[in-house]
Amino acid sequence: MTRRLYLQIYLAFVGILALGALIAGVAFALGGSAGHDAVLLRGLASLASGVVPPAERGPAESQAAVERIARRLGVAASLHGADGATLAESGGRLPAPRAGWAESRWIGTSTGPGVALRLDDGRWLVAARRRRPLHALGGLIGLGLIALFLAAGAYPVARRIASRLERLQQRVDALGAGDLKARVEVEGRDEVADLARSFNRAAERIERLVASQRNVLAGASHELRSPLARIRVAVELLAEGAPPELAARLVRDVAELDELVSELLLASRLETSTAAPRAEEVDLLALTAEECARIGAEAEGQPVLVSGDPRMLRRMVRNLLDNARRYGAGSPVEASVEPEAGRARLRVADRGPGVPAAERERIFEPFYRAAGWREGPEGGVGLGLALVRQIARHHGGDVVYVPREGGGSSFEVRLPAGAPLTPGRA
Numbered sequence: 184m185t186r187r188l189y190l191q192i193y194l195a196f197v198g199i200l201a202l203g204a205l206i207a208g209v210a211f212a213l214g215g216s217a218g219h220d221a222v223l224l225r226g227l228a229s230l231a232s233g234v235v236p237p238a239e240r241g242p243a244e245s246q247a248a249v250e251r252i253a254r255r256l257g258v259a260a261s262l263h264g265a266d267g268a269t270l271a272e273s274g275g276r277l278p279a280p281r282a283g284w285a286e287s288r289w290i291g292t293s294t295g296p297g298v299a300l301r302l303d304d305g306r307w308l309v310a311a312r313r314r315r316p317l318h319a320l321g322g323l324i325g326l327g328l329i330a331l332f333l334a335a336g337a338y339p340v341a342r343r344i345a346s347r348l349e350r351l352q353q354r355v356d357a358l359g360a361g362d363l364k365a366r367v368e369v370e371g372r373d374e375v376a377d378l379a380r381s382f383n384r385a386a387e388r389i390e391r392l393v394a395s396q397r398n399v400l401a402g403a404s405h406e407l408r409s410p411l412a413r414i415r416v417a418v419e420l421l422a423e424g425a426p427p428e429l430a431a432r433l434v435r436d437v438a439e440l441d442e443l444v445s446e447l448l449l450a451s452r453l454e455t456s457t458a459a460p461r462a463e464e465v466d467l468l469a470l471t472a473e474e475c476a477r478i479g480a481e482a483e484g485q486p487v488l489v490s491g492d493p494r495m496l497r498r499m500v501r502n503l504l505d506n507a508r509r510y511g512a513g514s515p516v517e518a519s520v521e522p523e524a525g526r527a528r529l530r531v532a533d534r535g536p537g538v539p540a541a542e543r544e545r546i547f548e549p550f551y552r553a554a555g556w557r558e559g560p561e562g563g564v565g566l567g568l569a570l571v572r573q574i575a576r577h578h579g580g581d582v583v584y585v586p587r588e589g590g591g592s593s594f595e596v597r598l599p600a601g602a603p604l605t606p607g608r609a
Contacts, residue, residue: 224287265305527600532593
């Protein structure tokens with residue numbers, strides 16, 4: 184599951200705090216043997232040399248001196264020879280000085296920080312707390328509480344920043360999905376607010392440009408209807424005295440122009456509409472069979488109900504069948520409808536030359552025709568498959584091109600479906 188943006192910002196804040204505490208702790212730990220402590224340690228070692236009796240006085244006096252130091256200072260203490268051997272100790276066992284130490288130094292013990300003092304005669308006096316004091320634990324608890332308060336205070340800050348960015352992301356996604364009225368509420372006067380204002384200006388400009396383009400397209404397509412109707416009448420009158428080839432060509436050109444205008448109008452309507460399609464139950468197999476009969480093909484499969492606009496669905500099926508008939512190189516057109524995992528799958532196939540791999544997505548772009556599809560007496564205008572995809576997506580589905588083994592093309596449309604029809608169901 185993808186982390187939400189606010190959680191990432193919040194964890195970044197907490198991570199920075201933790202890193203800062205870690206660096207401070209390491210600096211404190213490493214700072215114990217800094218140069219400015221050397222004078223203090225030498226002074227303490229000189230004082231200790233005057234308190235600890237010389238080695239020749241015997242181990243009894245050394246033990247008594249160590250006990251006296253431990254009792255008066257309230258620490259654990261131990262006396263070691265130059266080789267690190269323990270000579271006397273009181274209050275608990277402490278780490279012995281290591282070989283190679285030449286100067287007094289701070290050390291770490293199991294009960295906290297300690298000190299190893301090198302006496303004038305080469306022996307070592309080691310002292311440290313007998314047990315970890317309560318105030319040290321309190322310090323740790325205090326640091327933990329401070330970190331907790333800082334983390335709690337950082338949360339609303341991170342949440343507020345991230346929530347505004349998340350709303351902006353949602354509006355960007357909505358604009359990308361086709362909601363040209365998507366806008367973001369401008370909050371505050373910071374950089375995020377400036378970004379929201381910039382997005383709103385860009386979205387407004389995009390909406391105006393797209394609306395203008397759609398209006399021009401829809402208006403031009405509509406206005407073509409009247410002169411096109413007059414041209415059709417004139418062609419029919421002229422065709423009576425024209426050569427048959429010319430008459431057929433004129434009729435075919437007018438029919439192609441009429442088809443282009445119809446598809447432009449439908450494409451414009453689909454682009455403009457953001458509402459759900461008209462919801463009617465349609466038997467996709469029956470509709471496909473009717474369209475197959477128009478071109479002399481047959482449909483097979485199982486009846487499946489889909490919900491949508493019957494006229495749009497009919498146009499989608501018709502465009503697929505016409506495309507297979509035009510570019511199938513005279514091969515039979517095959518159509519089938521099957522239920523598939525809660526969806527209806529419409530498949531229209533032929534045994535034509537197929538589509539090159541590099542162009543299998545581009546053929547769904549408006550006015551694009553693959554190589555070899557541009558020629559021929561019945562070459563289309565390049566809107567048929569674009570409309571198929573628009574209609575399929577308008578109904579919550581999609582269409583893909585699938586190459587056939589042995590050559591040919593297959594177009595598969597998948598739409599949300601209801602329960603499959605039983606043979607006795609109308």
